[in-house]
Amino acid sequence: MEIAFDHHPAAHCENGVTRNLLHFYGYDYSEPLLFGLSASLYFVHLPFIRLAGFPVTSFRPLPGMIFSRATRLLGFGTERHIYFSPARAERKLDSLLAEGTPTGVVVSMYFLPYMPAEYRFHFNAHNIAVFGKDGDDYLVSDPIAMEKVRLSSHDMIRARFARGTYPPMGKLYYIRSLPRRTPDLPPLVRRAILTNCNRMIHQPGPVPWVGINTFDYLGRQIPRFPQQYGPKRAALHLAQLIRMMEEIGTGGAGFRFLYAAFLQEAADVTGIRDLDELSARLTHIGDQWRRFAADAGRVCKNRSSADIDYRTLGTDLKAIGGMERQLFTDLERVVKGR
Structure with missing residues:
Protein backbone atom coordinates (compact mmCIF):
# COMPACT_ATOMS: atom_id res chain seq x y z
CA MET A 1 0.00 0.00 0.00
CA SER A 38 4.07 26.85 16.92
CA ALA A 39 5.88 29.54 18.97
CA SER A 40 8.80 27.13 19.33
CA LEU A 41 11.89 29.34 19.21
CA TYR A 42 13.44 28.54 22.56
CA PHE A 43 16.66 28.01 24.53
CA VAL A 44 17.28 25.76 27.53
CA HIS A 45 20.35 24.20 29.13
CA LEU A 46 19.44 21.37 31.50
CA PRO A 47 22.38 20.26 33.67
CA PHE A 48 20.24 17.58 35.37
CA ILE A 49 19.32 15.77 32.10
CA ARG A 50 22.07 14.00 30.18
CA LEU A 51 22.51 13.10 26.52
CA ALA A 52 25.56 10.91 25.81
CA GLY A 53 26.78 11.79 29.29
CA PHE A 54 26.56 15.58 28.89
CA PRO A 55 23.92 18.19 29.83
CA VAL A 56 21.10 18.68 27.33
CA THR A 57 21.01 21.99 25.50
CA SER A 58 17.94 22.54 23.35
CA PHE A 59 16.61 25.22 21.06
CA ARG A 60 13.12 23.76 20.62
CA PRO A 61 10.41 22.07 22.71
CA LEU A 62 9.97 18.32 23.10
CA PRO A 63 9.39 16.23 19.95
CA GLY A 64 5.82 16.50 18.68
CA MET A 65 5.18 19.93 20.21
CA ILE A 66 5.79 21.89 17.00
CA PHE A 67 3.22 19.71 15.23
CA SER A 68 0.66 19.83 18.03
CA ARG A 69 0.97 23.57 18.69
CA ALA A 70 0.78 24.64 15.04
CA THR A 71 -2.10 22.32 14.14
CA ARG A 72 -4.07 23.20 17.28
CA LEU A 73 -3.76 26.92 16.55
CA LEU A 74 -4.92 26.37 12.96
CA GLY A 75 -7.91 24.29 14.06
CA PHE A 76 -6.88 20.78 13.01
CA LEU A 178 -9.69 19.47 9.29
CA PRO A 179 -10.57 23.03 10.40
CA ARG A 180 -14.26 23.91 10.17
CA ARG A 181 -13.36 27.15 8.39
CA THR A 182 -10.32 28.55 6.63
CA PRO A 183 -7.85 29.69 9.32
CA ASP A 184 -7.74 33.49 9.73
CA LEU A 185 -3.98 33.94 9.72
CA PRO A 186 -3.41 37.58 10.86
CA PRO A 187 -4.75 37.16 14.44
CA LEU A 188 -3.19 33.69 14.70
CA VAL A 189 0.21 35.04 13.71
CA ARG A 190 -0.01 37.88 16.23
CA ARG A 191 -1.07 35.46 18.98
CA ALA A 192 1.78 33.06 18.16
CA ILE A 193 4.37 35.86 18.25
CA LEU A 194 3.18 37.06 21.65
CA THR A 195 3.20 33.48 22.95
CA ASN A 196 6.81 33.01 21.85
CA CYS A 197 7.82 36.32 23.43
CA ASN A 198 6.19 35.26 26.69
CA ARG A 199 7.95 31.88 26.64
CA MET A 200 11.33 33.50 26.13
CA ILE A 201 11.27 36.58 28.37
CA HIS A 202 8.45 36.20 30.95
CA GLN A 203 7.57 32.55 31.53
CA PRO A 204 11.06 31.49 32.72
CA GLY A 205 10.74 33.72 35.81
CA PRO A 206 13.78 33.19 38.07
CA VAL A 207 14.67 29.75 36.65
CA PRO A 208 18.27 30.23 35.40
CA TRP A 209 18.47 27.58 32.68
CA VAL A 210 15.24 28.36 30.77
CA GLY A 211 14.45 30.93 28.08
CA ILE A 212 16.35 34.20 28.01
CA ASN A 213 17.95 33.43 31.40
CA THR A 214 19.89 30.57 29.81
CA PHE A 215 22.30 32.94 28.10
CA ASP A 216 23.65 34.39 31.35
CA TYR A 217 23.61 31.01 33.10
CA LEU A 218 25.51 29.16 30.38
CA GLY A 219 27.67 32.21 29.71
CA ARG A 220 28.89 31.95 33.31
CA GLN A 221 29.37 28.18 33.12
CA ILE A 222 31.49 27.98 29.94
CA PRO A 223 34.54 29.86 31.34
CA ARG A 224 34.56 27.39 34.26
CA PHE A 225 34.75 24.31 32.02
CA PRO A 226 38.59 23.94 32.03
CA GLN A 227 38.89 24.21 35.81
CA GLN A 228 35.76 22.16 36.48
CA TYR A 229 36.37 19.28 34.04
CA GLY A 230 40.01 19.48 32.93
CA PRO A 231 41.14 20.23 29.34
CA LYS A 232 39.88 17.05 27.64
CA ARG A 233 36.50 16.89 29.36
CA ALA A 234 35.99 20.63 28.91
CA ALA A 235 36.47 20.22 25.16
CA LEU A 236 33.91 17.39 25.13
CA HIS A 237 31.36 19.55 26.96
CA LEU A 238 31.93 22.29 24.41
CA ALA A 239 31.69 19.79 21.55
CA GLN A 240 28.30 18.63 22.86
CA LEU A 241 27.08 22.22 22.88
CA ILE A 242 28.28 22.72 19.29
CA ARG A 243 26.58 19.52 18.18
CA MET A 244 23.28 20.66 19.68
CA MET A 245 23.65 24.02 17.93
CA GLU A 246 24.81 22.91 14.51
CA GLU A 247 23.91 19.24 13.96
CA ILE A 248 20.88 18.26 16.04
CA GLY A 249 17.52 19.74 15.13
CA THR A 250 18.77 22.88 13.33
CA GLY A 251 19.84 24.54 16.57
CA GLY A 252 20.99 28.04 17.47
CA ALA A 253 21.65 29.92 14.25
CA GLY A 254 19.37 27.81 12.08
CA PHE A 255 16.25 28.41 14.17
CA ARG A 256 17.01 32.14 14.34
CA PHE A 257 17.21 32.29 10.55
CA LEU A 258 13.98 30.28 10.31
CA TYR A 259 12.14 32.55 12.74
CA ALA A 260 13.50 35.60 10.92
CA ALA A 261 11.94 34.24 7.72
CA PHE A 262 8.69 33.78 9.65
CA LEU A 263 8.77 37.43 10.77
CA GLN A 264 9.19 38.50 7.15
CA GLU A 265 6.15 36.45 6.17
CA ALA A 266 4.30 37.72 9.24
CA ALA A 267 4.88 41.30 8.10
CA ASP A 268 3.03 40.52 4.87
CA VAL A 269 0.27 38.57 6.61
CA THR A 270 -0.44 41.14 9.34
CA GLY A 271 0.61 44.38 7.64
CA ILE A 272 2.93 45.19 10.57
CA ARG A 273 5.89 46.50 8.58
CA ASP A 274 8.08 46.88 11.70
CA LEU A 275 8.41 43.10 11.61
CA ASP A 276 10.68 43.45 8.56
CA GLU A 277 13.24 45.37 10.62
CA LEU A 278 12.96 42.88 13.48
CA SER A 279 13.49 40.06 10.99
CA ALA A 280 16.72 41.70 9.83
CA ARG A 281 17.87 42.06 13.45
CA LEU A 282 17.16 38.41 14.16
CA THR A 283 19.10 37.40 11.04
CA HIS A 284 22.05 39.37 12.45
CA ILE A 285 21.64 37.54 15.77
CA GLY A 286 21.68 34.26 13.85
CA ASP A 287 24.99 35.34 12.30
CA GLN A 288 26.36 35.87 15.82
CA TRP A 289 25.23 32.36 16.78
CA ARG A 290 27.03 30.97 13.74
CA ARG A 291 30.20 32.89 14.62
CA PHE A 292 29.95 31.66 18.22
CA ALA A 293 29.70 28.06 17.00
CA ALA A 294 32.72 28.51 14.72
CA ASP A 295 34.80 30.03 17.52
CA ALA A 296 33.71 27.29 19.92
CA GLY A 297 34.78 24.69 17.36
CA ARG A 298 38.26 26.21 17.18
CA VAL A 299 38.55 26.26 20.97
CA CYS A 300 37.32 22.67 21.14
CA LYS A 301 39.99 21.55 18.64
CA ASN A 302 42.67 23.74 20.27
CA ARG A 303 43.02 25.77 17.06
CA SER A 304 41.82 29.15 18.31
CA SER A 305 43.83 32.35 18.35
CA ALA A 306 45.07 33.85 21.59
CA ASP A 307 42.08 36.19 21.89
CA ILE A 308 39.43 33.44 21.71
CA ASP A 309 39.04 31.06 24.66
CA TYR A 310 36.44 29.72 27.08
CA ARG A 311 36.24 33.10 28.79
CA THR A 312 35.51 35.04 25.59
CA LEU A 313 32.98 32.40 24.51
CA GLY A 314 31.05 32.98 27.73
CA THR A 315 31.15 36.73 27.17
CA ASP A 316 29.98 36.34 23.57
CA LEU A 317 27.05 34.12 24.58
CA LYS A 318 25.90 36.65 27.18
CA ALA A 319 26.13 39.37 24.53
CA ILE A 320 23.91 37.33 22.19
CA GLY A 321 21.48 36.95 25.09
CA GLY A 322 21.36 40.71 25.52
CA MET A 323 20.49 41.11 21.84
CA GLU A 324 17.77 38.46 22.03
CA ARG A 325 16.26 39.96 25.18
CA GLN A 326 15.99 43.35 23.48
CA LEU A 327 14.64 41.82 20.28
CA PHE A 328 11.86 39.88 22.01
CA THR A 329 11.00 42.91 24.15
CA ASP A 330 10.70 45.07 21.02
CA LEU A 331 8.82 42.33 19.17
CA GLU A 332 6.28 42.06 21.97
CA ARG A 333 5.83 45.85 22.06
CA VAL A 334 5.34 46.12 18.29
CA VAL A 335 2.76 43.33 18.08
CA LYS A 336 0.87 44.39 21.22
CA GLY A 337 0.67 47.90 19.78
CA ARG A 338 -1.33 46.52 16.86
Whole structure:
Protein backbone atom coordinates (compact mmCIF):
# COMPACT_ATOMS: atom_id res chain seq x y z
CA MET A 1 0.00 0.00 0.00
CA GLU A 2 1.25 3.49 -0.86
CA ILE A 3 -0.46 6.80 -0.12
CA ALA A 4 0.00 9.55 -2.73
CA PHE A 5 2.23 11.73 -0.57
CA ASP A 6 4.44 14.60 -1.74
CA HIS A 7 7.93 14.74 -0.24
CA HIS A 8 9.50 18.15 0.38
CA PRO A 9 12.88 18.47 2.14
CA ALA A 10 13.00 20.96 5.01
CA ALA A 11 15.43 22.78 7.27
CA HIS A 12 14.12 20.94 10.34
CA CYS A 13 12.59 17.49 10.62
CA GLU A 14 9.43 18.20 12.62
CA ASN A 15 8.69 21.40 10.70
CA GLY A 16 9.04 19.38 7.51
CA VAL A 17 6.79 16.54 8.67
CA THR A 18 4.16 19.05 9.79
CA ARG A 19 4.30 20.92 6.49
CA ASN A 20 4.14 17.74 4.42
CA LEU A 21 1.22 16.32 6.41
CA LEU A 22 -0.76 19.55 6.05
CA HIS A 23 0.10 19.71 2.34
CA PHE A 24 -1.36 16.22 1.94
CA TYR A 25 -4.71 17.59 3.15
CA GLY A 26 -4.55 20.61 0.83
CA TYR A 27 -3.14 23.23 3.21
CA ASP A 28 0.04 24.68 1.76
CA TYR A 29 1.81 26.61 4.52
CA SER A 30 5.52 27.43 4.45
CA GLU A 31 7.97 25.87 6.89
CA PRO A 32 8.83 29.24 8.52
CA LEU A 33 5.14 30.06 8.99
CA LEU A 34 4.40 26.75 10.70
CA PHE A 35 7.47 27.09 12.92
CA GLY A 36 6.37 30.60 13.90
CA LEU A 37 2.78 29.54 14.55
CA SER A 38 4.07 26.85 16.92
CA ALA A 39 5.88 29.54 18.97
CA SER A 40 8.80 27.13 19.33
CA LEU A 41 11.89 29.34 19.21
CA TYR A 42 13.44 28.54 22.56
CA PHE A 43 16.66 28.01 24.53
CA VAL A 44 17.28 25.76 27.53
CA HIS A 45 20.35 24.20 29.13
CA LEU A 46 19.44 21.37 31.50
CA PRO A 47 22.38 20.26 33.67
CA PHE A 48 20.24 17.58 35.37
CA ILE A 49 19.32 15.77 32.10
CA ARG A 50 22.07 14.00 30.18
CA LEU A 51 22.51 13.10 26.52
CA ALA A 52 25.56 10.91 25.81
CA GLY A 53 26.78 11.79 29.29
CA PHE A 54 26.56 15.58 28.89
CA PRO A 55 23.92 18.19 29.83
CA VAL A 56 21.10 18.68 27.33
CA THR A 57 21.01 21.99 25.50
CA SER A 58 17.94 22.54 23.35
CA PHE A 59 16.61 25.22 21.06
CA ARG A 60 13.12 23.76 20.62
CA PRO A 61 10.41 22.07 22.71
CA LEU A 62 9.97 18.32 23.10
CA PRO A 63 9.39 16.23 19.95
CA GLY A 64 5.82 16.50 18.68
CA MET A 65 5.18 19.93 20.21
CA ILE A 66 5.79 21.89 17.00
CA PHE A 67 3.22 19.71 15.23
CA SER A 68 0.66 19.83 18.03
CA ARG A 69 0.97 23.57 18.69
CA ALA A 70 0.78 24.64 15.04
CA THR A 71 -2.10 22.32 14.14
CA ARG A 72 -4.07 23.20 17.28
CA LEU A 73 -3.76 26.92 16.55
CA LEU A 74 -4.92 26.37 12.96
CA GLY A 75 -7.91 24.29 14.06
CA PHE A 76 -6.88 20.78 13.01
CA GLY A 77 -7.91 17.80 15.08
CA THR A 78 -4.95 15.51 15.77
CA GLU A 79 -4.12 12.39 17.73
CA ARG A 80 -0.88 11.29 19.37
CA HIS A 81 -0.03 7.90 20.87
CA ILE A 82 2.88 6.31 22.70
CA TYR A 83 3.34 2.59 23.27
CA PHE A 84 5.09 0.19 25.59
CA SER A 85 4.52 -2.72 23.21
CA PRO A 86 6.39 -2.74 19.86
CA ALA A 87 3.79 -5.12 18.43
CA ARG A 88 0.92 -2.77 19.28
CA ALA A 89 2.86 0.20 17.91
CA GLU A 90 3.46 -1.63 14.64
CA ARG A 91 -0.19 -2.67 14.34
CA LYS A 92 -1.39 0.89 14.91
CA LEU A 93 0.95 2.30 12.26
CA ASP A 94 -0.08 -0.38 9.77
CA SER A 95 -3.78 0.25 10.41
CA LEU A 96 -3.37 3.99 9.85
CA LEU A 97 -1.56 3.36 6.58
CA ALA A 98 -4.26 0.88 5.51
CA GLU A 99 -6.93 3.55 5.99
CA GLY A 100 -4.89 6.06 3.97
CA THR A 101 -3.58 8.22 6.82
CA PRO A 102 0.05 9.40 6.49
CA THR A 103 1.58 9.37 9.94
CA GLY A 104 4.34 11.24 11.76
CA VAL A 105 6.69 9.02 13.76
CA VAL A 106 9.42 9.89 16.28
CA VAL A 107 12.57 7.80 15.88
CA SER A 108 16.22 7.51 16.86
CA MET A 109 18.61 8.61 14.11
CA TYR A 110 21.02 5.83 15.06
CA PHE A 111 18.79 3.11 13.58
CA LEU A 112 18.14 4.74 10.20
CA PRO A 113 20.38 2.89 7.68
CA TYR A 114 19.73 5.44 4.92
CA MET A 115 21.42 8.15 7.00
CA PRO A 116 25.09 8.98 6.34
CA ALA A 117 27.34 7.49 9.01
CA GLU A 118 28.18 10.88 10.53
CA TYR A 119 24.49 11.51 11.31
CA ARG A 120 23.82 8.13 12.90
CA PHE A 121 24.18 8.86 16.59
CA HIS A 122 21.91 8.26 19.57
CA PHE A 123 19.43 11.11 19.15
CA ASN A 124 15.87 10.06 19.96
CA ALA A 125 13.95 13.11 18.73
CA HIS A 126 14.01 12.77 14.94
CA ASN A 127 10.70 13.03 13.07
CA ILE A 128 9.70 11.24 9.87
CA ALA A 129 6.44 10.76 7.96
CA VAL A 130 5.39 7.25 6.93
CA PHE A 131 3.11 7.04 3.89
CA GLY A 132 3.00 3.37 2.93
CA LYS A 133 4.33 -0.15 3.19
CA ASP A 134 5.75 -2.38 0.47
CA GLY A 135 6.28 -5.92 1.69
CA ASP A 136 8.46 -5.62 4.77
CA ASP A 137 9.57 -2.05 4.00
CA TYR A 138 7.95 1.15 5.18
CA LEU A 139 7.86 4.04 2.73
CA VAL A 140 9.27 7.10 4.46
CA SER A 141 9.41 10.83 3.86
CA ASP A 142 12.34 12.11 5.92
CA PRO A 143 12.53 15.91 5.59
CA ILE A 144 16.32 15.95 5.78
CA ALA A 145 16.57 13.48 2.86
CA MET A 146 16.33 14.71 -0.71
CA GLU A 147 14.18 11.79 -1.87
CA LYS A 148 11.69 9.33 -0.38
CA VAL A 149 13.39 6.41 1.38
CA ARG A 150 12.60 2.93 2.70
CA LEU A 151 12.97 1.50 6.18
CA SER A 152 12.55 -2.17 7.06
CA SER A 153 10.04 -3.20 9.72
CA HIS A 154 12.94 -4.39 11.88
CA ASP A 155 14.76 -1.05 11.68
CA MET A 156 11.51 0.85 12.21
CA ILE A 157 10.86 -0.98 15.47
CA ARG A 158 14.44 -0.43 16.63
CA ALA A 159 14.23 3.28 15.77
CA ARG A 160 10.84 3.74 17.46
CA PHE A 161 11.87 1.92 20.63
CA ALA A 162 15.44 3.09 21.08
CA ARG A 163 16.59 3.55 24.65
CA GLY A 164 18.40 6.48 26.21
CA THR A 165 17.55 10.13 26.84
CA TYR A 166 13.96 10.96 25.82
CA PRO A 167 13.13 7.49 24.44
CA PRO A 168 10.57 7.78 21.62
CA MET A 169 8.37 4.99 23.07
CA GLY A 170 6.78 4.28 19.70
CA LYS A 171 5.32 7.78 19.48
CA LEU A 172 3.24 8.56 16.42
CA TYR A 173 0.93 11.43 15.50
CA TYR A 174 -1.48 12.22 12.69
CA ILE A 175 -4.28 14.51 11.53
CA ARG A 176 -7.77 13.28 12.32
CA SER A 177 -9.98 16.24 11.29
CA LEU A 178 -9.69 19.47 9.29
CA PRO A 179 -10.57 23.03 10.40
CA ARG A 180 -14.26 23.91 10.17
CA ARG A 181 -13.36 27.15 8.39
CA THR A 182 -10.32 28.55 6.63
CA PRO A 183 -7.85 29.69 9.32
CA ASP A 184 -7.74 33.49 9.73
CA LEU A 185 -3.98 33.94 9.72
CA PRO A 186 -3.41 37.58 10.86
CA PRO A 187 -4.75 37.16 14.44
CA LEU A 188 -3.19 33.69 14.70
CA VAL A 189 0.21 35.04 13.71
CA ARG A 190 -0.01 37.88 16.23
CA ARG A 191 -1.07 35.46 18.98
CA ALA A 192 1.78 33.06 18.16
CA ILE A 193 4.37 35.86 18.25
CA LEU A 194 3.18 37.06 21.65
CA THR A 195 3.20 33.48 22.95
CA ASN A 196 6.81 33.01 21.85
CA CYS A 197 7.82 36.32 23.43
CA ASN A 198 6.19 35.26 26.69
CA ARG A 199 7.95 31.88 26.64
CA MET A 200 11.33 33.50 26.13
CA ILE A 201 11.27 36.58 28.37
CA HIS A 202 8.45 36.20 30.95
CA GLN A 203 7.57 32.55 31.53
CA PRO A 204 11.06 31.49 32.72
CA GLY A 205 10.74 33.72 35.81
CA PRO A 206 13.78 33.19 38.07
CA VAL A 207 14.67 29.75 36.65
CA PRO A 208 18.27 30.23 35.40
CA TRP A 209 18.47 27.58 32.68
CA VAL A 210 15.24 28.36 30.77
CA GLY A 211 14.45 30.93 28.08
CA ILE A 212 16.35 34.20 28.01
CA ASN A 213 17.95 33.43 31.40
CA THR A 214 19.89 30.57 29.81
CA PHE A 215 22.30 32.94 28.10
CA ASP A 216 23.65 34.39 31.35
CA TYR A 217 23.61 31.01 33.10
CA LEU A 218 25.51 29.16 30.38
CA GLY A 219 27.67 32.21 29.71
CA ARG A 220 28.89 31.95 33.31
CA GLN A 221 29.37 28.18 33.12
CA ILE A 222 31.49 27.98 29.94
CA PRO A 223 34.54 29.86 31.34
CA ARG A 224 34.56 27.39 34.26
CA PHE A 225 34.75 24.31 32.02
CA PRO A 226 38.59 23.94 32.03
CA GLN A 227 38.89 24.21 35.81
CA GLN A 228 35.76 22.16 36.48
CA TYR A 229 36.37 19.28 34.04
CA GLY A 230 40.01 19.48 32.93
CA PRO A 231 41.14 20.23 29.34
CA LYS A 232 39.88 17.05 27.64
CA ARG A 233 36.50 16.89 29.36
CA ALA A 234 35.99 20.63 28.91
CA ALA A 235 36.47 20.22 25.16
CA LEU A 236 33.91 17.39 25.13
CA HIS A 237 31.36 19.55 26.96
CA LEU A 238 31.93 22.29 24.41
CA ALA A 239 31.69 19.79 21.55
CA GLN A 240 28.30 18.63 22.86
CA LEU A 241 27.08 22.22 22.88
CA ILE A 242 28.28 22.72 19.29
CA ARG A 243 26.58 19.52 18.18
CA MET A 244 23.28 20.66 19.68
CA MET A 245 23.65 24.02 17.93
CA GLU A 246 24.81 22.91 14.51
CA GLU A 247 23.91 19.24 13.96
CA ILE A 248 20.88 18.26 16.04
CA GLY A 249 17.52 19.74 15.13
CA THR A 250 18.77 22.88 13.33
CA GLY A 251 19.84 24.54 16.57
CA GLY A 252 20.99 28.04 17.47
CA ALA A 253 21.65 29.92 14.25
CA GLY A 254 19.37 27.81 12.08
CA PHE A 255 16.25 28.41 14.17
CA ARG A 256 17.01 32.14 14.34
CA PHE A 257 17.21 32.29 10.55
CA LEU A 258 13.98 30.28 10.31
CA TYR A 259 12.14 32.55 12.74
CA ALA A 260 13.50 35.60 10.92
CA ALA A 261 11.94 34.24 7.72
CA PHE A 262 8.69 33.78 9.65
CA LEU A 263 8.77 37.43 10.77
CA GLN A 264 9.19 38.50 7.15
CA GLU A 265 6.15 36.45 6.17
CA ALA A 266 4.30 37.72 9.24
CA ALA A 267 4.88 41.30 8.10
CA ASP A 268 3.03 40.52 4.87
CA VAL A 269 0.27 38.57 6.61
CA THR A 270 -0.44 41.14 9.34
CA GLY A 271 0.61 44.38 7.64
CA ILE A 272 2.93 45.19 10.57
CA ARG A 273 5.89 46.50 8.58
CA ASP A 274 8.08 46.88 11.70
CA LEU A 275 8.41 43.10 11.61
CA ASP A 276 10.68 43.45 8.56
CA GLU A 277 13.24 45.37 10.62
CA LEU A 278 12.96 42.88 13.48
CA SER A 279 13.49 40.06 10.99
CA ALA A 280 16.72 41.70 9.83
CA ARG A 281 17.87 42.06 13.45
CA LEU A 282 17.16 38.41 14.16
CA THR A 283 19.10 37.40 11.04
CA HIS A 284 22.05 39.37 12.45
CA ILE A 285 21.64 37.54 15.77
CA GLY A 286 21.68 34.26 13.85
CA ASP A 287 24.99 35.34 12.30
CA GLN A 288 26.36 35.87 15.82
CA TRP A 289 25.23 32.36 16.78
CA ARG A 290 27.03 30.97 13.74
CA ARG A 291 30.20 32.89 14.62
CA PHE A 292 29.95 31.66 18.22
CA ALA A 293 29.70 28.06 17.00
CA ALA A 294 32.72 28.51 14.72
CA ASP A 295 34.80 30.03 17.52
CA ALA A 296 33.71 27.29 19.92
CA GLY A 297 34.78 24.69 17.36
CA ARG A 298 38.26 26.21 17.18
CA VAL A 299 38.55 26.26 20.97
CA CYS A 300 37.32 22.67 21.14
CA LYS A 301 39.99 21.55 18.64
CA ASN A 302 42.67 23.74 20.27
CA ARG A 303 43.02 25.77 17.06
CA SER A 304 41.82 29.15 18.31
CA SER A 305 43.83 32.35 18.35
CA ALA A 306 45.07 33.85 21.59
CA ASP A 307 42.08 36.19 21.89
CA ILE A 308 39.43 33.44 21.71
CA ASP A 309 39.04 31.06 24.66
CA TYR A 310 36.44 29.72 27.08
CA ARG A 311 36.24 33.10 28.79
CA THR A 312 35.51 35.04 25.59
CA LEU A 313 32.98 32.40 24.51
CA GLY A 314 31.05 32.98 27.73
CA THR A 315 31.15 36.73 27.17
CA ASP A 316 29.98 36.34 23.57
CA LEU A 317 27.05 34.12 24.58
CA LYS A 318 25.90 36.65 27.18
CA ALA A 319 26.13 39.37 24.53
CA ILE A 320 23.91 37.33 22.19
CA GLY A 321 21.48 36.95 25.09
CA GLY A 322 21.36 40.71 25.52
CA MET A 323 20.49 41.11 21.84
CA GLU A 324 17.77 38.46 22.03
CA ARG A 325 16.26 39.96 25.18
CA GLN A 326 15.99 43.35 23.48
CA LEU A 327 14.64 41.82 20.28
CA PHE A 328 11.86 39.88 22.01
CA THR A 329 11.00 42.91 24.15
CA ASP A 330 10.70 45.07 21.02
CA LEU A 331 8.82 42.33 19.17
CA GLU A 332 6.28 42.06 21.97
CA ARG A 333 5.83 45.85 22.06
CA VAL A 334 5.34 46.12 18.29
CA VAL A 335 2.76 43.33 18.08
CA LYS A 336 0.87 44.39 21.22
CA GLY A 337 0.67 47.90 19.78
CA ARG A 338 -1.33 46.52 16.86
